[in-house]
Amino acid sequence: MNVIETRDLGRRYGSKWALRDCTLAIPDGHLVALVGPNGAGKSTLLNLVVGLTPPTEGSVEVLGGATAGSVAALDGIAFVAQDMPLYRHLSVADMLHLTSNLNLRFDTVYARRRLDDLGIDHKQKAGKLSGGQQAQLALTLGLARHPRLLVLDEPTAPLDPVARHDFMATVLTSMADDGVSVVLSSHMLAELERVTDYLVLIGQGRVRLNDEVDDLLATHRLVSAATPDRLSGLDGEVIESSTMGAQTHQLIRLASPDAPLPLDCEARPVGLEELALAYLRESAPALALSAVGATR
């Protein structure tokens, strides 16, 4: 079953396409990292998934067939938006009460216990909490709904390293305990490397990667050779190429994990961050091209 399935999904704001030709299928049970350069359409995709934005073209289905934004979809998805919007003048207890009344299911006992563990005073106004506490409150409100899919838009961006660590620990615990699937967008590649097991990479408003992290790591190699022609016979796609001194380095996506490599070159596996960066860099210059295409 796929928690998110999109087909030719596109969203246009005015005359500008924020996302286009997005076809995705994300299976359940993963912690999915959604990465891409700024303006690549990450937030647009998440807004489409949670039903905040209707698609301009194509379709988006969630939780195995529910239309995004339908009652069933809203009921099963918890969304923590960028900058953790909360009613600042309401107390923590009121935010809990409010969320429990806006949903059919809300685990007040779980929410209270978690906030107690975090040392968050229930009488405190939401706006008076620290950034890390606000993020934890927003996350708790989402998790107490016992969603089947948790969608997080840049959740750790405004947090300090400790708060960021605590936040991710909560997410991972709920994955282990409740089996909730998680999709999160982030710029923090190094940090995601440890926790994510599924990568979706968007560049130029379209999907570049949509794979399990293990598969990606198994099929990508950084190969180095004295001359570029030594690498020409490889069975794979060159993602990035650079020349440093006499050596040519190429990040290659092999057709299969056991595809043969030339004998006279060095090949080493790459980390997720390195891999993602190569795809992001590859997307960057092409942005200019797509802009020309859009105005034409």
Next chain:
Amino acid sequence: MTAIAALPTASARPVPWLRLAWVVWRRYRTMLIATVGALAAIAVYLVVTGEQMRSSYDAATACRPIDSTACMYKFNLFHNSYAQPGLIGAVLMFLPAIIGSFAGAPLLSRELETGTFRYAWTQGAGRMRWATAILVSGAVGVAAIMAAFGALITWRNQPLLDSGFTPRLHQTIFPETGIAAAGWALVGFAVGVLAGLLWRRVVPAIVTAFAACFGLEYLGATYRSHYLTPLTTTSLDQPLKSLTISQWWTKGGVRVSSDQVTSALGAVGAQFNASGGKITSAAAGSSNGAGGTSIDPTQYLIQHGYAQVTSYQPDSRYWPLQWIEFGWLTALALALLGIAFWLLRRRPA
């Protein structure tokens, strides 16, 4: 990892309205208390002046003999103290629409301005149910509060209405009393909600809603007296408590122009003021002084075959006119709220 089970159909039922009602109450109780508090302060003023007005009026009506100088003085005192609506009258006139705008404009715009709509619209209830709960209770609440407030204004003005000094059809009383008050509150609310959705910011939404309400109040003030065809009379005594709309002169059943009236009046040196339909006898004073004869220009015209026609709305039409005003205001408010719902459903984040 646990696999996701097939979608349970039970979870597809919507969140009950009662829970949403609690959400609305908790979110907006501060605003409600502040609004009711502000209105209570005005209400205290109205009650106090209402009581003063009553004692002044009672003193005048209880006075015997009724045409003595002392009694005339008491009536004059009552009239001079209370018959002019003044600043508070102007404020009260716009109050229902202003309160409506104040209540309606922040409802959607604050969520959009602060980004909390991303929280509110992704909860299990969904945005349309959430918006319905908020907008319906807001509209009903503000209409009910202003209708009650209108009843208080009616009570306060009762001596003025009884005395006939100010008809209840008067434009400083009519729109904020009866059910028209509820209609104006609804229109102010709906304009505020729609402006908030379009502007996505609280302050411009309130300003826009105020401007739109003043425009509508102007329309109402202009066309109110023509909701129903005015009655006419040639009697010089206006029917009690009626609202005079205009006056003109006829001769042999045909309307005569102001020039003709003026030239007819030339004999007695009076002037006819076309816009007000009134005769000003500034020139008459000098002719009196010269000729030493005193002729009432109105009587002069009547003796010469002219008739003064007055168009008016009788007091008995107060409720029909109220329903007409309430009707078009409510229809407009519902149309605006319909547009707001339509936009809200399609609105991208």
